[in-house]
Amino acid sequence: MTTLDTKPAPPTGSGRWINVWEPEDATFWARTGRRIAIRNLIFSVFAEHLGFLVWLLWSVVVVSLPAAGFNLTVDQLFWLVAVPNLVGATLRIPYTFAVTRFGGRNWTVISALLLLIPTGLLAVAVSNPTTEFTVLLIVAATAGLGGGNFASSMTNITFFFPERRKGFALGLNAAGGNLGTSVVQFAVPWIVAVGAAVSLSLAGLIWVPFVLAAAICAFVFMDNLKVAQTPIKGQLEALKRPQTWVMSFLYIGTFGSFVGYTAAFPLLIKNEFPNDAGLLKIAFIGALIGSVIRPVGGWLSDKVGGARVTLGVFAAMILGMVGVLIAVRTHSLAMFLGSFAVLFASAGTGNGSTYRMIPAIFRAQGEKDAAAGIEDARAKARTQGAACLGIAGAIGAFGGFLIPRAYGSSIAATGVVDTAVIAYAVFYAVCFGVTWWFYLRRQLFAARMPSLAEAAV
Structure with a gap:
């Protein structure tokens, strides 16, 4: 017992x-x-x-x-x-x-x-x-x-x-x-x-x-x-896994966006719509949307696959950035708030979907290594998966620094936020491509790492 x-x-x-x-x-x-x-x-x-x-x-x-x-x-x-x-x-x-x-x-x-x-x-x-x-x-x-x-x-x-x-x-x-x-x-x-x-x-x-x-x-x-x-050395083995770096990059796009826009949103509202002081008291809604929807991202990933959800997230974020660009150029408050609602909801969903993918990927790797006769493969995979959660969380959080700095630099250099908005639309397009390339390109990817492709998708 x-x-x-x-x-x-x-x-x-x-x-x-x-x-x-x-x-x-x-x-x-x-x-x-x-x-x-x-x-x-x-x-x-x-x-x-x-x-x-x-x-x-x-x-x-x-x-x-x-x-x-x-x-x-x-x-x-x-x-x-x-x-x-x-x-x-x-x-x-x-x-x-x-x-x-x-x-x-x-x-x-x-x-x-x-x-x-x-x-x-x-x-x-x-x-x-x-x-x-x-x-x-x-x-x-x-x-x-x-x-x-x-x-x-x-x-x-x-x-x-x-x-x-x-x-x-x-x-x-x-x-x-x-x-x-x-x-x-x-x-x-x-x-x-x-x-x-x-x-x-x-x-x-x-x-x-x-x-x-x-x-x-x-x-x-x-x-x-x-x-x-567990010894730090065992956790650092996660750094040798290519999937640690791929997922960390994608997490910049999801969690980095969530925390970055949360930090910048009140200041962006004040800068773009200085005459609407009352808006600052509803700035919390963006972070609320992103927080509440995060478990939904994980649940949805269980149903249709984490990679598919993540791909849809980045597509929505591209559209959200297009909406923000139109809003700031036309001074449309409704489109500005609506576009950021899309960004927060997408980022929150993506936080859930990417964090669902990480344990699945490392669990599949552990099963693969165990089948190959590697000693304690499943335990090592659990340790590396836990380490990857922390590593991805750290690297992804750097997006929270980059977003406010991008907007601050754009305003300082040009007087408007357009440059930063366009740059992030391009970045989300890259994240979209990375997600497809590594996890949804079934025939090529599955031929190299079938268990990981199956776990992620």
Whole structure:
């Protein structure tokens, strides 16, 4: 009979560790595993939600800076919303490996407490309109600590659930986290009274109690899995898999677009339609659409195939960019909002479909390697698949930096956003081609890697 040992593991000597974890065993899952996995998922979502929220704090704070007395150019404002994404993307790689080094529960506590740094510094920095841009940029960069939480959370949760439930669990975990972007863009405009520096400080301070609550809940209710403690060398094997890089590139187009447009959307609204101040209070809807629809992308991929869904996503995003271009040239507010709704919905769907593809691809590779007699092939594939989720999440998040910078640079150079819009339409066309080439070009691709083609499609 499978037993559950929650005593501290000797190699670590501290914390609450589960030494035996067999979610693929139906009896173990029904009697013990399901309850523990769901409990860890709930509090993982709570912490990750706050991570996303803090990560995107500056996307709404910057809109109020000019009215509060800060003398900044439009390009500088776009820098402030872009740099947290750059830092967050970079941190996602060490955050992924932190779970396997320190344990999922332990790292959730640590990563939650780290959110006190950007929230506290923001409150101080925006309380004085004479704060230099360089200081604001450094403080904004610390918000990137929240961006790393997604990678560690997804890596941790993937070990808790059996393969048949992994996609749904990862979808819920990601969607719950992504919703933090919508919550912050909804709440902050109501918390902040435009022009009042004291109220701007509340944009950071208001989240401190929730951050502390997340850390306490993780400490009390979450667990570390001994099975998740794998050598970094084993995880780095994922870097040798071509599929890791293909999926990371596609994730730039989906998740990178989601977080990039979430960060830039309020500022774009203000820049393109400066006389419609009330629009800023509905900017959260874009992130809400992208967050809520993410599990649908995974579900739809289960029905028709992840590659087909992803291909359709990029086709829709091309059309969305065409709509944005027409909207900014004709100053059509309705088309502008409608086109961005398409972009957010497509990006959210693509987040679900691409993350559904990754475990399937590595599982198929594991089966192929096992059939070839490679020792522990399936376990190695699970480890590499979890690592790929983190690597793709990190590389994809760099899109969140590139999008605000593209719009800021386009406005600084030409006075309009047209150049950035056209560039991204072309980029999505490339993503469309890559998806077709690697996963839907059945006859040529399946001849080389049939199991992966079947898994992805």
